[in-house]
Amino acid sequence: MNNYMLRLAFVGTNYSGWQIQPGVPTVQGTLKEALETVFGEEIRVIGCCRTDAGVHAEDYVANFRSIKELECEKLLRALNSLLPKDIGVYEVKLVDENFNSRYSVKGKTYLYRLWNSFVRNPFLYPFSWSVTRRVDLNLLSEALEIVSGRHDFRGFAKLEEDKTTVIELETKLAVSGDLIELRFTASHFLRYMVRRLVGAIVKRAEGKVSTGELYEYLKGKHCPHTAPAKGLTLERVHL
Structure with missing residues (x-):
């Protein structure tokens, strides 16, 4: 299983925070949709923290796992082509299988x-x-x-x-x-x-x-x- 770490930035104005909630746009939900388009499978996205509705991020860390291995540069390009203009991924990295963006952050x-x-x-x-x-x-x-x-x-x-x-x-x-x-x-x-x-x-x-x-x-x-x-x-x- 491949463990991918993402670093991203987003303008939170149009989102009800990071965490997925029914019926409202969220950063996690938007990112999950883009990843599932790329990988063709259900993806569980783990974030480093929750953010309130309207809060922004210049540096946010997330990770997800997939049986498929894609080149990080290709995944970076694919995500930025699919995501809306107020979300940008600026780093994709394969990390240790034990890395968890919520618990590994210092x-x-x-x-x-x-x-x-x-x-x-x-x-x-x-x-x-x-x-x-x-x-x-x-x-x-x-x-x-x-x-x-x-x-x-x-x-x-x-x-x-x-x-x-x-x-x-x-x-x-x-x-x-x-x-x-x-x-x-x-x-x-x-x-x-x-x-x-x-x-x-x-x-x-x-x-x-x-x-x-x-x-x-x-x-x-x-x-x-x-x-x-x-x-x-x-x-x-x-x-």
């Missing part, structure tokens, strides 16, 4: 983009959260520092039984004019975790959430602030 980096201006940027609009009220960058940086490190992030997440909620989180802040970029790196993430972290951090930077409330969220209190999905991109999967 970590991930998410990027969240904020556009902090009342003047719309049409090129960044599909990939960022437009925050028209000027945020306090000092408060934002302080809030980011508070959530960095080892914490129990259950207050920021929808809990999943198979994932520990205690996570070591690395964060980075980059500012270029009105564009604010927040990066989050960890071994794994909980559902909605990054979007709720960003939501709380922005509320703190706007003076609408206190430092004490941030610490309460880190103690398990439910965070009610969720940033829009379109600003979030899975930037890198670490193998």
Whole structure:
């Protein structure tokens, strides 16, 4: 049995996330359909993680198995000819039979983009959260520092039984004019975790959430602030 690893990128705007769901377009379902066209057999596609509806990926890792062996270059060309323009596969590789994209991944980096201006940027609009009220960058940086490190992030997440909620989180802040970029790196993430972290951090930077409330969220209190999905991109999967 041949085990193929794929690295792909996608714009999540038109998809209800990665995972197959009945009656709605998903990235996994679209990729599965293309693979089954190429191989002429049923294919089970395994993804490195779920993504929410509207979330993007610059680097996503998936794998699947088939009794058929195709040249990786030919498969790469075939997939890119079949897939819609908002999904692109940029690497195909035969890997060890034990490789599983969900469990073999060592970590991930998410990027969240904020556009902090009342003047719309049409090129960044599909990939960022437009925050028209000027945020306090000092408060934002302080809030980011508070959530960095080892914490129990259950207050920021929808809990999943198979994932520990205690996570070591690395964060980075980059500012270029009105564009604010927040990066989050960890071994794994909980559902909605990054979007709720960003939501709380922005509320703190706007003076609408206190430092004490941030610490309460880190103690398990439910965070009610969720940033829009379109600003979030899975930037890198670490193998």
